[in-house]
Amino acid sequence: MSPKLVLAVLCLVYLALVSGLYVVYKILFGWSPQSIIGAILYLVEALLVFLFSLVFLVKFKDEVLELVSGSFLVSDSIREDNRFVWRHGVWWCGLVGYRLVGFGDIDFERISGLSNVVRVFLIKYDDYAYLLCEVHGLSKSSVLEKCDYLEKFIGCELRKAGFEVVVSEIDKCPRFKATGSDLCFEENIGGEKRLVLRPPENLLISNRCVLAVEKKSGKFFFELYSLSEGRGEKPLVLLKATKPCLSIHLDRIAEEILKKTTPYVPCKRGIVVGYRIVGKKRTLEPVFFYPRGHVVVLGMTGIGKSVLLSLLARIFEKLGYAVVVLDWYGEFLGLGRVYRVGADYGINIIEHLSLDDFLFCLVKSRENVYENPQLSFMVSEQIRRAYMSLLLEKRKLTLFELYRKLEEMSSSPELTQDKRFGAEAAARRIWDLAINPAFNYDRFSLDFRKGVHVFDLSRLSEYSKDVFVNAFLYLLYAEYAGDKIAVFIDEASRVAHTSFRGENILDMCAKRVRKFNIRLVVADQNPLALSRSVLNMAKHIFLFKVVEEENLNYVVSALKAYFNLSEDELRKEIASLIEGECFYIAHGEGAVKIKVPYIRLTSAAEVRGREYRRRLERERALLLRLHGGEAFEEKVREVAKKHGVSVEKLQAYLEKYYTLEDVEKDKHKLPVRIYRALVDLLS
Structure with missing residues (x-):
């Protein structure tokens, strides 16, 4: 309130009291202050009334001004020029609101010192943090002008402080059931109240609270309210700041409030990947996904990774991608067109790959199975000799023919004993592949149209699956030149384990294929086993529940920068996730907790049993032909x-x-x- 208005109010109060005193004298004593004695008595009484009024107004000026201005009354909201305003006593009132994302320093000195800002509110509501500024004016138009100006100015100041700011439209004056806290920064020293200069290190801040800040006569006043549900709600603008404090106290409270909020800027485009979870409640706020790079999905088994992969495959399909799903066990057969590897799809591996690339795929696939995966010099040499013999004899280049040639060499009297043993060992190495149509029957193509293409690997043995995926990714890396494509790989550590020596095929793809319109979507239940370069290249990370201690420590240390939580708090949050819940972490957007919609998948157990019997029949049939x-x-x-x-x-x-x-x-x-x-x- 301006000083001129305060002086006018004082004059009016004094005139009212003096006039009232004159009327009382006239009625009781029937005389007029025109006599000398009456005039003296009247002047003395008037002076006493004036002094009493002055002391009273100075002592209770805030209460008197609130009573005179009627600021305890708040009307309903009125919409004006896409903004809501309401009457707050004799004033028109509006709120300028922001949703704060990220972590920074709020300059209460600067914001509350603005002439148009009456009060500042910092609100924490579960995972959300809001900053609201109360603006007063004598007319609706003046309030609207002030709000428009302050919205830009304060927003700019908050961005300079390090926040990602989302303007929050206030459709009506918020109402809360608020209870004031016993937090204060005054203490009695020698019978005199003084402010504590050092704020306490441990502040108990509830999950739902409001910090009200007001600057009066150059001094800060505050009040911290806890919010609850039930009757007794009142408008936000009626929450007063009455306790004195310093700016360092406000900074400490604000730091604690912002500390436990999730920094997340919602993506403006894409397709819904889930719904935001606040606390333990699922909200109706959709979370959008738009691919800007590779995707990694982490979490223990049976918690929802496969369901999310199915949903992401649908999203990529809707965004115009050709989607290739490398399905180890037949879980994703209902997503789109199915290629049964070994029947509908096959790679004549030694025809499409050079011998060195074939040996690379062979060694990388063996690293998951054998303690010493490297092929000895003698074994590699006999494979090369058999390969050259097939070329010279102009026989068909297939693994089956290579196996037969190695068998011939292992019993050839023309070779020395060590070479025969090397040929026999080489034949054993490729036997599992040689009997499989997936590596002999050539139906290979990289011409994928838009839609979902599922490669069913359930017909293959575990070792054959690894070889096929390595070979397919290598050919994709070396030859693909089509439109944008997304490749989905569950259990990615099978082809990109941290224990692998040298660079693996997934590392090569993650580093280079993005420029070729290829996106990788990889998942694994063991984050610690997944190659570091794959995780580092990801632009999107979905983190499900992790309970194994080493894995949990690893993901916490790798991803803590995206959360405004301590390591212990983040560890508890990740370990407490239930089925279908995960953290979605995106570069440039932050982290958000979401609930993934459920999609029914094919039973992998049924597929695995059926395909195992088929594979056994094929192996027996081929053994009969060979022997x-x-x-x-x-x-x-x-x-x-x-x-x-x-x-x-x-x-x-x-x-x-x-x-x-x-x-x-x-x-x-x-x-x-x-x-x-x-x-x-x-x-």
Whole structure:
């Protein structure tokens, strides 16, 4: 309130009291102050009244001004020019509000010292932090002008202080049930109240609270209120600041309030990936995802990683990506077009890769299985010798033919004993791959159209899966030149383990494929096992529950920079996540706790059992062909003669079809005579 207005109020009060005194004298004594005695008595009484009024007004000036201005009354909100205002006593009132994101220093000295700001409120509501400034004016237009100016000015000051500021539109005056705290910074020293210069180190700040700050006559006053639910709500502008303090006290309280809020700037575009969780309650606030780089999903098994991967695959598809899902166990078969590796899709690995690249994939895949994964010089040399022999003899380049050549070399009397042993060891190394159509039957392509393409690896053995994924990623890294594509890999440590020697294929892809329109989405239940470079390249991280101590310590140390929490508090937050809950961390946006929508997946257990039986049948059939000797060849000749087909043609089809189930699947694609001959031979 301005000094001129205060003086006018004092004059009015005094005139009212003196006039009232004159009326009382007139009624009781029936005389007029025109007589000398009456005039003297009247002047003495008037002087006493004046002195009493002056002392009273000085002592209780705030209460008197509040009573005179009617500031204890707050009207309903009125919308004017896209902003809400209301009557606060004789004044028009508005609020300028910001949602604070990040961590910085609030300059209460500067903000509350502005002539248009009456009071400043710092609100903490669960994970959210708001700064509101109360603005007064004698008319609606003046309040609106002041609010528009202050919104830009204070927003600029907060950004300079290090905050990411989101302007929060105040649709009405907020109402709370607020209880004042016993926090104060005054103490009695020798019977005199003085301010404590050093604020306490440990402040108990509730999850929902309001700090009211007001500057009067160059001094700060504050009050810290705890918020609760129930009856007794009152407007925010009625929360008063009555306790004296210093700016360092306000800084300490503000630091504690902002410390436990989550710094998060919502993405302005993309598709909903979940709904924000505040405290333990799921809100209706959607959280959007838009890919700006590689994605990493971390968390223990059975907590929702596969569900999130399915959701992300749908999101990438809607954003126009071709999505390739490398499905180890058949969990994602319902997402889109399915390529059954070993039937619908295969890579003739030694035709599409150079021999050195093939050996690279072989060694990297063995690192998960063998303590000493490196191939000895003799083993590598015999593989090279067999490979060169196939080229010179102009035989078909397949792993099966390479295996047969190594078998021949292992029993060749022309080779020395150490070379025969080397050839035998090499044949054992590639046996699991040589009997699998996935590495012999060439149906390889990188021409993926928009949509979801699921590579079902459940037909392969565990070692064969690793080799196939390594080879596929290597070819993608070396040859892909199409439109934007997203590659999904669960259990990524199988191809990018921290214990691997040298650079692995996922490291190579993570560092370089982004420029080729390729996005990687990798997941793992063991964060400590995942290659560091893969985690460092991620622009988006989804962190589910982690309870194993070493993994928990690792993710806390790696990701604590995104949270305004201590390490112990962050450790408790991560360990307390339930199924379907995770932290979404994005570069430039911060961290937010979300609930992921549920998507039903295929039962991996059923797929695994079915494909294991199929793989066993194929292996037995191939063993019969390799070691059946003259008896099996005689049977092939008899069947070929019986159905009127050539032996060579029938043997060529036998390289593609290992079981009767494979033949029945392609029944309508095969020539009738070939179909009958294969059924007769494989029954």
